[in-house]
Amino acid sequence: MSNTPSLATTDSSQRRAPRAPQRVAASPAPQLPRSGETQLSARQVKKSYRKGQVSIPVLRGVDLEVRRGEFLAIIGQSGSGKSTLLHLLGTLDAPDSGEIHFGGRRIDNLPARDRDALRNRQFGMIFQFYHLLPELTMLENVLAPQMIASGVFQYLRQRKAHVEAATQLLSLVGLEHRLKHKPRELSGGEMQRAAIARALVTGPEVLLADEPTGNLDHQTGREILNLLRTLNRAHHLTICMVTHDLSIAQEADRIVRLAEGQVVEA
Ligand code: ADP
C-alpha cells in the first residue's frame, strides 16, 4: 500500500479539527483576554495618494492602539481616511512611513507571503458591500479562505471537518437554512452575516470591519451590531470597526475619531 494520502480521505481517524471554527464556534474560550494589552497598533503612520503631480495626504501621523478583546469604533467623515487606515492595519496596503504592530511584532514590512498568511489567519475582514463571490453558495464562500489557508491538498484531506465547521459557523450567524443559496438569493443582512462567517472561518483574533452596516436598514444594521457584540463578548474577538455614523459607533466599547489625518479620542 502506498503511503501517499488519498485525496478522498475523510476517515475520521485521520481528521484533525480545523483550528478556526474551534476558536469561534465552540463555547467561550476558557482563558479571558488579557484586557488592556495592546494587540494591534499604528505608530506615526502616514499615507498620501498621488493625483497627477499632487500628493494628497490622507493620514498624517496616526497613532492608534487596539486592545486585545475590545470593540473599538473609529469614526470620521466620508473621505477622512477610515478605509485607508483599516487597510493599513490589516496589511492590505503599506504606509508611506510609520509602523503597524500586531501581537508585539512589526507587520507592515513583512514579506508579502508572510503578510498574506497573517491576513488569512489572524485578521478577518468585512466590508460595506460584503464582497461575497457571486457564483459560490454560502457554504462555499465560507470555505474559500479555509481552502486558501490550508492549501488544496490539505483542505481536501480534511474536507468533511471543514464543511462541518463552516456549517457550524453559518449556524452561529443564523444562516443554517441558507447553506446552498447564492448571494443574489439573500438579503443584505444575510449577506453580511455570511461575510462575517467567512471572516471568522480561519479563526482570526481580530475582526476589521469597514462600515459593516452602511448598506443596511436600521433594524438589520442593529442585528449585525448585536452579532458583532456577541462575537466580541462571548468569543473574545477583538473588533475594530470604522463607521461615519456616531449612533453605530456608540455600540462599541471605545470610540476614536479620525480627523485631519490624525486619530484623537472621541
Ligand atoms: P473614508 O473611508 O473615510 O471615506 P478613504 O480612506 O476611502 O476614506 O479615502 C480617504 C481619501 O483618500 C479620499 O479623499 C479618497 O478619495 C482618497 N483615496 C482613497 N483611496 C485612494 C486611492 N487608491 N487612490 C487615490 N486616492 C485614494
Ligand code: MG
Ligand atoms: Mg471608507
